[in-house]
Amino acid sequence: MTTRAIPVVVLAGFLGAGKTTLLNHVLRYADGRRIGVLVNDFGSINIDLLLVSGQSGGTVDLANGCMCCTTDAGDFAETLETMAAPGTGLDAILIEASGIAEPKALVKMVLAARSASIAYGGLVYVVDAANFDRTVAEHPQLTDHLAIADLVVCNKVEMVDAAEVDRLADRIRECNPSAPLLPVSHAAVDPDLFFEPAERIATDDGPRQLTFDELLREDTEPEHEHLHGGFDSAALDTASPVDPRRLARFLERPPEGAYRIKGTVFVDLPEHRDIAYTVQSVGGFVRVDAGSWRGRTPATSLVVIGAGLDAVAAREALDRVVQPGDRDDTNGILSLTRHLITGS
Ligand SMILES: Nc1nc2c(ncn2[C@@H]2O[C@H](COP(=O)(O)OP(=O)(O)OP(=O)(O)O)[C@@H](O)[C@H]2O)c(=O)[nH]1
Numbered sequence: 622m623t624t625r626a627i628p629v630v631v632l633a634g635f636l637g638a639g640k641t642t643l644l645n646h647v648l649r650y651a652d653g654r655r656i657g658v659l660v661n662d663f664g665s666i667n668i669d670l671l672l673v674s675g676q677s678g679g680t681v682d683l684a685n686g687c688m689c690c691t692t693d694a695g696d697f698a699e700t701l702e703t704m705a706a707p708g709t710g711l712d713a714i715l716i717e718a719s720g721i722a723e724p725k726a727l728v729k730m731v732l733a734a735r736s737a738s739i740a741y742g743g744l745v746y747v748v749d750a751a752n753f754d755r756t757v758a759e760h761p762q763l764t765d766h767l768a769i770a771d772l773v774v775c776n777k778v779e780m781v782d783a784a785e786v787d788r789l790a791d792r793i794r795e796c797n798p799s800a801p802l803l804p805v806s807h808a809a810v811d812p813d814l815f816f817e818p819a820e821r822i823a824t825d826d827g828p829r830q831l832t833f834d835e836l837l838r839e840d841t842e843p844e845h846e847h848l849h850g851g852f853d854s855a856a857l858d859t860a861s862p863v864d865p866r867r868l869a870r871f872l873e874r875p876p877e878g879a880y881r882i883k884g885t886v887f888v889d890l891p892e893h894r895d896i897a898y899t900v901q902s903v904g905g906f907v908r909v910d911a912g913s914w915r916g917r918t919p920a921t922s923l924v925v926i927g928a929g930l931d932a933v934a935a936r937e938a939l940d941r942v943v944q945p946g947d948r949d950d951t952n953g954i955l956s957l958t959r960h961l962i963t964g965s
Pocket residue numbers: 634635636637638639640641642643669719720721776777778779780805806807808881883901902903908
């Protein structure tokens with residue numbers, strides 16, 4: 622029998638794999654369905670909250686740090702309950718975990734909420750095809766995360782050749798033989814997939830990677846060290862504009878240990894003042910997007926995350942990015958805009 626409960630889908634995947642891109646894609650193509658979003662980010666500024674651009678049925682910021690450790694289970698259950706109240710008219714709730722959260726802990730939190738108005742809708746795990754080998758070699762726990770996924774999205778496949786996609790698919794299936802695997806670019810998945818697993822679970826007869834009982838039983842087992850144990854972050858939040866050349870240099874040659882950099886920046890130059898630049902770096906691959914401040918006050922917010930990051934040195938490096946540069950350096954902006962992506 623199908624129960625009327627709102628599916629709660631957990632969206633996980635390592636830093637920069639494409640979770641926010643996927644979330645925005647699903648929101649954009651939700652086709653009238655209302656999706657509530659909970660976003661968790663590791664740095665002290667929730668950059669992902671700024672980057673969720675689609676039309677959602679409400680976006681909730683979760684505590685900074687990894688929600689698997691910093692979010693109070695009672696508050697979390699209450700948030701879900703409020704979002705799932707009939708008046709909100711939501712069709713699904715999506716939780717975007719930080720890139721170094723423990724998916725299993727998040728799934729347990731959803732299950733522990735034990736509300737009749739929600740149903741666990743499965744774990745969607747995003748893999749970065751361009752960085753999979755490197756990140757798994759450095760963080761072997763990632764294969765455990767992958768193993769409990771209900772759906773694996775192998776993203777950024779256009780960055781590798783077809784033979785590499787096949788090889789990655791084999792590696793992913795070794796970790797998780799039963800979850801459907803979707804090779805995609807720019808996280809372009811069919812939004813319906815976010816509703817199907819929930820229906821399967823609500824009717825209680827679908828195949829699962831781990832049964833609920835198995836997951837909850839593990840409460841009595843010693844916890845493995847969480848992935849984020851070795852990670853650190855540094856953040857900058859200021860009204861000051863960036864020096865574009867310094868920023869480009871920072872993105873291209875990140876501080877030691879930095880794997881992920883993201884943020885929105887203010888460029889105080891004629892013809893650039895009205896543009897909200899989003900800057901991203903994943904494992905050294907830089908991307909800049911141009912948006913609008915849309916009534917927001919232009920400002921600079923940047924977060925750097927990495928294992929073995931020297932947070933003090935990273936913060937100093939961030940401060941240098943907003944130090945005024947050479948006023949005669951009229952071409953400095955080109956060092957940033959050459960990473961600009963247009964039309965995607
Ligand atoms: N080339 C390429 N870039 C992509 C693709 N999908 C996402 N990106 C870019 O990769 C970067 C990271 O994407 P996000 O969606 O922010 O990744 P995330 O998993 O939410 O990142 P964290 O929340 O920091 O862990 C952004 O610059 C995206 O535009 C893709 O399929 N191909």
